[in-house]
Amino acid sequence: MRSDVHRVAVVGAGVIGNAWAAHLLAHGLDVSVTDPAPDAEERLLRDVEHALPMLARLGLETSGWRHRLTFTADLGTAVAGADFVQENGPEREDVKAELFAELDRLAPPDVVIASSSSSMLPSRLAAMCHRHPERVVVGHPFNPVYLIPLVEVVGHPGTPAAVVEAAMAYYTRVGKRPVHVHHEVPGHLANRLQAALWREAYSLVERGVATVTDLDTAISHGPGLRWALLGPLANQHLSGGDGGLAHVLEHLGPPTQTLMDDLGAPQLTPDLADALVAGVDDELDGIDMVRLAAQRDALLVDLLAAKARADALP
The missing domain is CATH 1.10.1040.10 (N-(1-d-carboxylethyl)-l-norvaline Dehydrogenase; domain 2)
Known part of the structure; x- marks a missing residue:
């Protein structure tokens, strides 16, 4: 598996995919996002611009991100040259089956394909890939992805240790706190x-x-x-x-x-x-939901910054 990840293909420009894009851009990576929806690029840019000020408050470098972000509706173009694939498609088995078959065909065999799925087991996702199912894992984040550090890495019975190690190392390098779920169970951890x-x-x-x-x-x-x-x-x-x-x-x-x-x-x-x-x-009667979410996220930033300064927390 590739040990140096410089370019990531983010498949799916929904809430999770766009948050992944913002997070990875703030950690200096090149990001290629793909989604067939006609308004996907507009939503991507809106969501990234919303997230980056909070990432900047955490001390991350957010300048020049626009030059490292590309969008395409074509899956093959997005995957070409990617060192890691983060899939964020709809939680529908028919959609996943078509998507993973294509990703398996397009991505080189030494590129990890990780799914953000919260509900599908990695063995089911791997079964959708007929060429290299061994490199499929779940890499499940928590929302907001650009703030919550946790990522659950889940393999399947056919996953080599090297694939899990590569995924864990990659997520750690991009500022995540990955945990390895040793046996697949519904809902992960x-x-x-x-x-x-x-x-x-x-x-x-x-x-x-x-x-x-x-x-x-x-x-x-x-x-x-x-x-x-x-x-x-x-x-x-x-x-x-x-x-x-x-x-x-x-x-x-x-x-x-x-x-x-x-x-x-x-x-x-x-x-x-x-x-x-x-x-x-x-x-929540009388409380503005937009303001509530904004205050929650702002306090999360303060908490993350304070935790980063602590030297005794595990």
């Missing part, structure tokens, strides 16, 4: 963790234990503040004092097991969905 929290939140609403507002407050003004700095297990370790996680598990393991056994198993019925939507509407 972080979405499964999110789903576990959503599941109990939905259950608590369904049971009338708390309102949507109270649940969001409990996380955003409680453990969510710590989770932004350390993961749940590292935080649990700190809560154990000198004994660390071993002490916590020894003394609080049984009540924790009782708590886990009591967690709900809600079904997303129409009534529950209506209750959740109504709860969010009440929570």
